[in-house]
Amino acid sequence: xxxxxxxxxxxxxxxxxxxxxxxxxxxxxxxxxxxxxxxxxxxxxxxxxxxxxxxxxxxxxxxxxxxxxxxxxxxxxxxxxxxxxxxxxxxxxxxxxxxxxxxxxxxxxxxxxxxxxxxxxxxxxxxxxxxxxxxxxxxxxxxxxxxxxxxxxxxxxxxxxxxxxxxxxxxxxxxxxxxxxxxxxxxxxxxxxxxxxxxxxxxxxxxxxxxxxxxxxxxxxxxxxxxxxxxxxxxxxxxxxxxxxxxxxxxxxxxxxxxxxxxxxxxxxxxxxxxxxxxxxxxxxxxxxxxxxxxxxxxxxxxxxxxxxxxxxxxxxxxxxxxxxxxxxxxxxxxxxxxxxxxxxxxxxxxxxxxxx
Amino acid sequence: xxxxxxxxxxxxxxxxxxxxxxxxxxxxxxxxxxxxxxxxxxxxxxxxxxxxxxxxxxxxxxxxxxxxxxxxxxxxxxxxxxxxxxxxxxxxxxxxxxxxxxxxxxxxxxxxxxxxxxxxxxxxxxxxxxxxxxxxxxxxxxxxxxxxxxxxxxxxxxxxxxxxxxxxxxxxxxxxxxxxxxxxxxxxxxxxxxxxxxxxxxxxxxxxxxxxxxxxxxxxxxxxxxxxxxxxxxxxxxxxxxxxxxxxxxxxxxxxxxxxxxxxxxxxxxxxxxxxxxxxxxxxxxxxxxxx
Amino acid sequence: xxxxxxxxxxxxxxxxxxxxxxxxxxxxxxxxxxxxxxxxxxxxxxxxxxxxxxxxxxxxxxxxxxxxxxxxxxxxxxxxxxxxxxxxxxxxxxxxxxxxxxxxxxxxxxxxxxxxxxxxxxxxxxxxxxxxxxxxxxxxxxxxxxxxxxxxxxxxxxxxxxxxxxxxxxxxxxxxxxxxxxxxxxxxxxxxxxxxxxxxxxxxxxxxxxxxxxxxxxxxxxxxxxxxxxxxxxxxxxxxxxxxxxxxxxxxxxxxxxxxxxxxxxxxxxxxxxxxxxxxxxxxxxxxxx
Numbered sequence: 027x028x029x030x031x032x033x034x035x036x037x038x039x040x041x042x043x044x045x046x047x048x049x050x051x052x053x054x055x056x057x058x059x060x061x062x063x064x065x066x067x068x069x070x071x072x073x074x075x076x077x078x079x080x081x082x083x084x085x086x087x088x089x090x091x092x093x094x095x096x097x098x099x100x101x102x103x104x105x106x107x108x109x110x111x112x113x114x115x116x117x118x119x120x121x122x123x124x125x126x127x128x129x130x131x132x133x134x135x136x137x138x139x140x141x142x143x144x145x146x147x148x149x150x151x152x153x154x155x156x157x158x159x160x161x162x163x164x165x166x167x168x169x170x171x172x173x174x175x176x177x178x179x180x181x182x183x184x185x186x187x188x189x190x191x192x193x194x195x196x197x198x199x200x201x202x203x204x205x206x207x208x209x210x211x212x213x214x215x216x217x218x219x220x221x222x223x224x225x226x227x228x229x230x231x232x233x234x235x236x237x238x239x240x241x242x243x244x245x246x247x248x249x250x251x252x253x254x255x256x257x258x259x260x261x262x263x264x265x266x267x268x269x270x271x272x273x274x275x276x277x278x279x280x281x282x283x284x285x286x287x288x289x290x291x292x293x294x295x296x297x298x299x300x301x302x303x304x305x306x307x308x309x310x311x312x313x314x315x316x317x318x319x320x321x322x323x324x325x326x327x328x329x330x331x332x333x334x335x336x337x338x339x340x341x342x343x344x345x346x347x348x349x350x351x352x353x354x355x356x357x358x359x360x361x362x363x364x365x366x367x368x369x370x371x372x373x374x375x376x377x378x379x380x381x382x383x
Numbered sequence: 384x385x386x387x388x389x390x391x392x393x394x395x396x397x398x399x400x401x402x403x404x405x406x407x408x409x410x411x412x413x414x415x416x417x418x419x420x421x422x423x424x425x426x427x428x429x430x431x432x433x434x435x436x437x438x439x440x441x442x443x444x445x446x447x448x449x450x451x452x453x454x455x456x457x458x459x460x461x462x463x464x465x466x467x468x469x470x471x472x473x474x475x476x477x478x479x480x481x482x483x484x485x486x487x488x489x490x491x492x493x494x495x496x497x498x499x500x501x502x503x504x505x506x507x508x509x510x511x512x513x514x515x516x517x518x519x520x521x522x523x524x525x526x527x528x529x530x531x532x533x534x535x536x537x538x539x540x541x542x543x544x545x546x547x548x549x550x551x552x553x554x555x556x557x558x559x560x561x562x563x564x565x566x567x568x569x570x571x572x573x574x575x576x577x578x579x580x581x582x583x584x585x586x587x588x589x590x591x592x593x594x595x596x597x598x599x600x601x602x603x604x605x606x607x608x609x610x611x612x613x614x615x616x617x618x619x620x621x622x623x624x625x626x627x628x629x630x631x632x633x634x635x636x637x638x639x640x641x642x643x644x645x646x647x648x649x650x651x652x653x654x655x656x657x658x659x660x661x662x663x664x665x666x667x668x669x670x671x672x673x674x675x
Numbered sequence: 676x677x678x679x680x681x682x683x684x685x686x687x688x689x690x691x692x693x694x695x696x697x698x699x700x701x702x703x704x705x706x707x708x709x710x711x712x713x714x715x716x717x718x719x720x721x722x723x724x725x726x727x728x729x730x731x732x733x734x735x736x737x738x739x740x741x742x743x744x745x746x747x748x749x750x751x752x753x754x755x756x757x758x759x760x761x762x763x764x765x766x767x768x769x770x771x772x773x774x775x776x777x778x779x780x781x782x783x784x785x786x787x788x789x790x791x792x793x794x795x796x797x798x799x800x801x802x803x804x805x806x807x808x809x810x811x812x813x814x815x816x817x818x819x820x821x822x823x824x825x826x827x828x829x830x831x832x833x834x835x836x837x838x839x840x841x842x843x844x845x846x847x848x849x850x851x852x853x854x855x856x857x858x859x860x861x862x863x864x865x866x867x868x869x870x871x872x873x874x875x876x877x878x879x880x881x882x883x884x885x886x887x888x889x890x891x892x893x894x895x896x897x898x899x900x901x902x903x904x905x906x907x908x909x910x911x912x913x914x915x916x917x918x919x920x921x922x923x924x925x926x927x928x929x930x931x932x933x934x935x936x937x938x939x940x941x942x943x944x945x946x947x948x949x950x951x952x953x954x955x956x957x958x959x960x961x962x963x964x965x
Contacts (some may be wrong), residue, residue, distance in 0.1 A: 036388075068923075079855060080854075081851050081855075082856075083389055083393075083394050084389045084394065084398055085389070085391050085392075085394050086388070086389060086390055086391055087388060087389060088388035088389070089389075093386060095385070095386045095388065096386060097386020097387055097388065097389060097395075098386060098389060098393060098397050098456070099386055100854065101851070101854040101855050102854045102855070102856075102857045102858055102859060106855075107855055108851075108852070108854065108855045110848050110851070110852060111848075112846055112848055114846060114848040114849050114851070116849060116852070116853075116867060117542075117871070118870050118871060127853070127856050127858075127866075128855075128857055131856055131857035131858045131859075131862060132857050140839035175856070176855075179856070179857075290826035322818075370587075401769070402769065402770060402771035402772070403771070404767050404769065405768065405769020405770065405771050405774075406765070406769070406771045408761050408764055408765040408769070408937060409761060409762050409764075409765025409766065409769075409777065411758045411761060411762075412758045412759065412762035412765070412781065412831055412835070413762075413777055413780070415758060415827065415828065416780055416781065416784070416828070416831065416832075418785060419784070419796070419799070419824060419825070419827075419828040420780070420783065420795070420828055421780060421795055422799065423798060424783075424795055425873060426793075426795070426798045426802055427795050427798055430798055443753035480691075480695060481695075482693050483687075483688050483692070484691060484695045486688060487688040487689060487691065487692040492698065497888055499692075501940070502696060503699070504936070505933070505936055506699045506700065506703065508881075508932050508936045509703065509929055509932040509933070510888060510889055510906070510925070510928040510929060510931075510932055511889045512889065512891060512906045512909060512910060512925075512928075513703075513706070513909075513925040513926075513929055514703065516704055516706070516909070516913055516921065517702035517703060517705065517706040518704065519913065520702075520706065520709065520922070521702055521705060527705055536724060543704060544693045553703070555698070555699075558695075558699065569801035570856065584954070587684065589930060595917055608786070612786055612788060613788055613789075616789070616790045616791060617786075617788075617790025618789070618790050618891075618892050618893065619891050619910065622910070622914065623910075623913055623914070630789075633788075633790050633892075636790050636791075636794065637790060637793075637892070640794060640797060640896065646798065647796060649712055650794065650798070651795050653790070653791045653795075656788070656790075656791065657787070657791060660786070660788070665788070668956050
C-alpha cells in the first residue's frame with residue numbers, strides 16, 4: 027500500500043483567541059487520487075489547503091506529505107505546488123518565464139528547463155502563446171498557464187484553490203473535464219477546494235465536506251450523495267427533504283403529521299430521528315390509484331409546481347414542518363399533477379437516510 | 384532539519400520570528416525618524432517652556448509658561464486670525480476652482496484624462512519657488528499685469544505686497560494639491576448611482592448635490608487638508624509676494640529664530656500652529672464623515 | 676447625458692478647465708520669455724538675448740549653490756528612497772506590535788508644515804552639537820551634511836507613502852506563488868516584488884528629488900556658511916530685489932524640473948511597453964491622497 031499523499035492529524039488553526047478556522051481535522055488523502063474539499067465560504071477548506079501548502083502553519087497538529095512531517099517548513103521547502111484562485115501569474119513575465127520560474131528556482135539546467143516548459147505548454151495547448159504576457163490572455167488561458175506553471179515542477183501533490191471560479195459556465199464545464207482528464211493521465215494527487223457541489227461530485231474520486239472548521243464526512247460521490255450522515259451534508263449537496271419523527275418501535279417512527287413510517291436500521295432505540303429523503307426518491311400517486319404496500323405513504327396536497335423543462339418540482343403539503351419537495355421526470359408515461367390536486371406521496375424505507383444534526 | 388508536529392508554542396514562535404523580521408526591515412526608517420523627527424519635536428516642546436536670556440540665548444532653566452501666555456497677546460491673536468482666514472479663503476477658492484476642473488477631467492475618456500492629468504502635474508513638479516517668483520514679476524506695479532491693464536486704459540495693478548497677492552500665490556501654488564485628490568475621488572465614483580438618481584426623477588443639480596458631491600467627500604477632505612495646512616504655515620509665498628504690514632504666522636515664527644532670537648516663544652508658536660492644524664484636520668474628517 | 680442643459684454644463688466646465696490651464700501655465704511661460712529679454716528691467720521687453728544666462732553661468736555663487744543643490748538632492752533622494760521603500764514594505768506586508776504608532780510617526784513629516792520642520796531641526800542640531808561638544812570636545816557646525824540629513828528626514832515618509840500605494844495595489848498572492856515555486860525570500864523580492872513595485876519606487880524617488888530641490892525654509896535653517904542651495908540663494912536674491920538674472924536662474928531650475936518629468940514619463944512608457952500596469956505620477960498621487 028502506497029504511503030498516503032497527504033495526512034492531516036489533529037490539525038487545528040486558531041486566529042487570535044476566538045476564531046477557530048479549522049477544528050481538529052483528521053484526513054488522509056491517498057496517493058494519485060482526485061480529492062475535493064467541499065463546503066460553503068468560511069468553512070475552513072481554503073485554510074486547510076494553505077496549511078498543506080505552507081502559507082499558514084497549523085496552531086496544532088501534523089501535516090505529512092508522503093509520510094514526511096512538514097512542521098514549520100516554509101512553502102518553498104515543500105514538494106507541493108498551488109494553483110491560485112486569482113491565478114497569481116507574474117504580470118511582468120511572459121508565459122514561458124512564468125512556467126519556467128519554479129524550475130529556475132530549483133536551479134534546473136537551462137536546456138532541461140526549455141524542454142520541460144515546452145512539453146507542459148503543449149499539454150495545456152498554449153505552445154503558441156509562450157511569449158505573450160498574462161494580461162494579453164483570456165481568463166481560460168491564464169488558468170491553463172497557472173496549471174502549467176505548477177505541473178511543470180512535477181510536485182508530489184497539486185493543490186487547487188477554486189481555480190474555475192472566475193470562468194463562465196461553459197468554459198468551466200470544459201475545464202472540469204480537462205482537469206479530470208489531466209489528473210488521470212499525469213497521476214499526481216490533486217487536492218481541489220471548491221464550494222460548487224456539482225464540480226466536486228463530477229470530478230472527484232473522494233470528497234471531504236467541511237462546515238465551520240470541521241470535516242463532516244468523507245466519501246466518494248455516491249456515498250456523499252446517497253448516504254449523507256449529517257443534516258448539513260444532506261442539505262448542502264443537492265436538494266433534500268428532512269423529516270423529523272419519534273421512534274415508536276424497531277424500524278418504525280411516527281412523523282409530525284401522525285403517519286407511521288418505516289425507518290432504516292441503525293437508529294437509536296427511542297427518541298427523535300431525522301430522515302433525509304432526496305426529492306427524486308419520492309413518488310406522487312393519484313388518490314384513486316394503487317400504491318404498493320411496502321412503501322411508506324401519506325396524503326398531501328400540491329401547493330406549487332415548477333417546470334424545469336426536463337423535470338417538474340412539486341412542493342407538496344403533508345402536514346409536516348415544511349412542504350416536501352418531489353422531483354418527477356417530464357416523460358409521457360409520468361402523470362403531471364396540477365396545483366391544488368390531492369395526491370399520495372410515497373417512498374421506500376431504504377431510500378431514506380438517518381442523519382445526525 | 385527534521386520537523387515535528389506543530390504545537391501552539393511553536394506556532395507562536397514562528398509568528399514572532401516573522402513579526403521581528405518585519406520590524407527589522409522598517410528599523411532604519413524608525414531609527415532615523417525617531418532621531419531626526421520625534422526627538423526634535425520633543426525638543427521644540429521642551430524649548431517652549433524655557434527662558435530667554437538678555438542676549439537672546441535660550442536658557443534651559445526657569446521653566447515657565449511665559450511663551451504660551453504670550454500666545455494670548457492681541458498681536459499674536461491677530462496674526463493667527465489673519466493666517467487662519469487666509470488659509471481658509473485659499474482652501475475655499477482652491478476647492479471652488481478645482482472641483483469643476485477635476486470633474487471635467489474625470490469625465491473625459493481615458494487617454495484624454497491621462498494627458499490632462501500630466502498637464503496638471505507639470506506645474507506641480509516644477510520648482511515651487513520659481514512659480515511663486517513668476518507672480519512677483521507679473522504683479523509688480525510695472526509688471527505684466529499692470530502693462531495689460533494699462534493697455535485697456537486701466538490703472539497699474541497695485542496688488543503686489545498685499546494679502547491679495549499672497550492669496551493668488553497660495554492658490555496658484557497649492558491648486559494641484561486640491562485637484563489630484565478630487566480627481567481621484569471623482570474617478571472612482573460609481574456613475575451608475577448618479578444614473579439611478581436621475582431615474583428616480585432627480586434633476587441634474589439635485590443629483591449632484593445629493594449623490595455626486597457627498598460621494599466625492601473623501602477627495603474634498605483630503606484636498607482641503609492638503610491645502611489648508613501648508614497655507615496656514617506658509618512662509619515662502621508671503622515672503623515673496625506679501626507686504627511687511629500684514630505679518631503671517633510663517634514669517635512670524637521664522638523671525639523668532641533668526642531676527643528676534645526668542646526660541647522659546649518661537650517654539651510655543653510652532654506648537655500653537657500645530658495644535659490648530661490638528662484641530663483643523665479633525666474638523667475636516669468629521670465634516671467628511673458626516674456626509675457619508 | 677444628452678440633455679441640452681447637460682451640454683451647456685459640459686461646455687462651461689470645458690471653458691473653466693481651459694482657463695485653469697492658462698492660469699497654471701501663463702506665469703511659467705512669461706518667465707521663460709522674459710528670461711531671454713535684453714533689459715535690466717525685469718518686465719519690459721526689449722530684445723531677445725542670452726545675456727542673463729551667460730552671466731548666470733559665470734557667477735560663482737550661483738554655480739556653487741547649484742552644485743550644492745544637486746549634491747544634496749541626489750544623496751538625500753538615494754538614501755531616503757532605500758529607507759523609505761524598506762519602511763513601506765515593513766508597514767504593508769508585516770504585522771508587529773506598535774505598528775500603528777510607528778505608522779502614525781511615518782505620516783507626520785507629510786502633514787507637518789516646513790516651517791515647523793525647520794524649527795525642529797534647527798533646535799535639534801543646535802542641541803546635538805552642544806552636547807557633542809561638551810561630551811567630546813568635537814565642535815561640529817551646520818553645513819551640507821546637516822542639510823542632507825534634514826532632507827532625508829522628510830523624504831523618507833514621502834517615498835514610503837508612494838511605495839505603499841503601489842504595494843497595496845499588487846496581489847499578495849504573487850509573493851505566495853513565488854514561494855510556492857521554491858523561491859527564497861530574497862529571490863521573491865528580487866524577481867517578483869521589486870520589479871513590480873519599481874514604478875512606485877521611481878515615483879517616490881522623483882517626488883523626493885523634487886521636494887529636495889524645492890526646499891527653502893528647512894534648508895535655510897540648517898545650513899551653514901558657504902553651504903547654500905540654489906532655492907535658498909534665489910530666495911535671498913528675490914527678497915533683496917528682482918533682477919533678470921533671477922529670471923534666468925529660474926528658467927534653468929524649471930528646465931531641470933522638466934527634464935525630471937520627461938525622465939519619469941519616459942520610464943513609465945518603458946513600463947507600459949513591458950506590459951506592467953501603468954503607474955504615472957498622477958495615479959500614484961491619487962492613491963496616496965485617497
